[in-house]
Amino acid sequence: MQDSPNPLSVALVATPGVQEAALLGLTDLFAVANRFAPGRIVATRVDQPVPHRFDVVLFLPSLGGSRGAPDHPLALWARDQHRQGARLCSVCAGAFWLGAAGVLDRRPVTTHWALEDEFRAAFPAARLEPEQILIDDHDIVTAGGLMAWIDLGLFLVGQAGGPALVSQVARHLLVDPSGREQRNYRTFRPNRGHGDAAILAVQTWLETHHPQPVLAEDMAAVAALSGRSFLRRFRAATGLTPSAYLQNLRIEKARGLLERTPTPVAEIGWAVGYADAAAFARVFRQITGVTAGDYRRRFAIA
Structure with missing residues (x-):
């Protein structure tokens, strides 16, 4: 040259x-x-x-x-x-x-x-x-x-x-x-310092209830708010809709399982709340940019 x-x-x-x-x-x-x-x-x-x-x-x-x-x-x-x-x-x-x-x-x-x-x-x-x-x-x-x-x-x-x-x-x-x-590489770290106690209660509840079928009405009930008030306050506090928040939380939980365990990908999808393996694969790739298998190959903790 x-x-x-x-x-x-x-x-x-x-x-x-x-x-x-x-x-x-x-x-x-x-x-x-x-x-x-x-x-x-x-x-x-x-x-x-x-x-x-x-x-x-x-x-x-x-x-x-x-x-x-x-x-x-x-x-x-x-x-x-x-x-x-x-x-x-x-x-x-x-x-x-x-x-x-x-x-x-x-x-x-x-x-x-x-x-x-x-x-x-x-x-x-x-x-x-x-x-x-x-x-x-x-x-x-x-x-x-x-x-x-x-x-x-x-x-x-x-x-x-x-x-x-x-x-x-x-x-x-x-x-x-x-x-x-x-x-x-991005991780889901939702805002928990917003000061809205009702919404924080929902966030804490979702940490253990995310594998279940969860609707916005269920979250509103946990917050003891009407549906409209819940949606408005949840978005104001977290910056996300309840469904987007739930998807991001589930994928973050899946990342951890892929990094730390040898559990098959399909079982991980089920464990974090996706009954449909194809839906889990689609959402995982949409949020992370890679397949669950590729993510494990790149980030698994030996």
């Missing part, structure tokens, strides 16, 4: 509390790429605005809770870089900095699934898709969880040197270059 006359210049933005592992990891990943294709990527750590224009400006995860603000110098600098043609990228909470830069309205974007509620509240005009590991929207590229810097790094390697270079780097680093989604 020939030396590139136009290397891809990448600014690795070190915001307050930056995850150093991501910053150093991307630096190493790009260094490996340059072994196979010398001079193809030039990565620079940026702690404060600099006059140089970059091809890519990348905001990394923050372990210190950094979220940025519209008047922060780095957010203003990123906005100016974007206006000059730079591609803006983020990993995990780095998406908050892109939001602060004002570039995410009506744009598809992802971040760590655990930050979904906070992100939606901060940037309601963005089209958040938290189930995705990476979203390429041409001039805005966002990656999901803390370790998704690997996915974004390989994506940028592909932009600089094509799929053959991605394959070389991925094989050298022993990483899978494609095929992951955040929902493969």
Whole structure:
């Protein structure tokens, strides 16, 4: 592979509390790429605005809770870089900095699934898709969880040197270059701190009654509420309809059984409340992105 006359210049933005592992990891990943294709990527750590224009400006995860603000110098600098043609990228909470830069309205974007509620509240005009590991929207590229810097790094390697270079780097680093989604890893942790005692009683009841045929009327009876009041208060407290909550709870219970036990998949479906194996398979894949068998192969605890 020939030396590139136009290397891809990448600014690795070190915001307050930056995850150093991501910053150093991307630096190493790009260094490996340059072994196979010398001079193809030039990565620079940026702690404060600099006059140089970059091809890519990348905001990394923050372990210190950094979220940025519209008047922060780095957010203003990123906005100016974007206006000059730079591609803006983020990993995990780095998406908050892109939001602060004002570039995410009506744009598809992802971040760590655990930050979904906070992100939606901060940037309601963005089209958040938290189930995705990476979203390429041409001039805005966002990656999901803390370790998704690997996915974004390989994506940028592909932009600089094509799929053959991605394959070389991925094989050298022993990483899978494609095929992951955040929902493969996402866990169901419903809100229990909402302060509605009647709804909390239903949530606690469902933890042991989810294998049974459960209707909204049954939950309303546990809450001692009318049907209409129950539906309104349940959604306000949990963010989900009762049926969606029940499905997510059942699949979360199934995940645990798949991870910890050798119980056959069909029996697990029955144990968490699905009399129809096909229905269990369909819902499991819809929520997790993989089949129950694939999930067990990937996440079973030895």
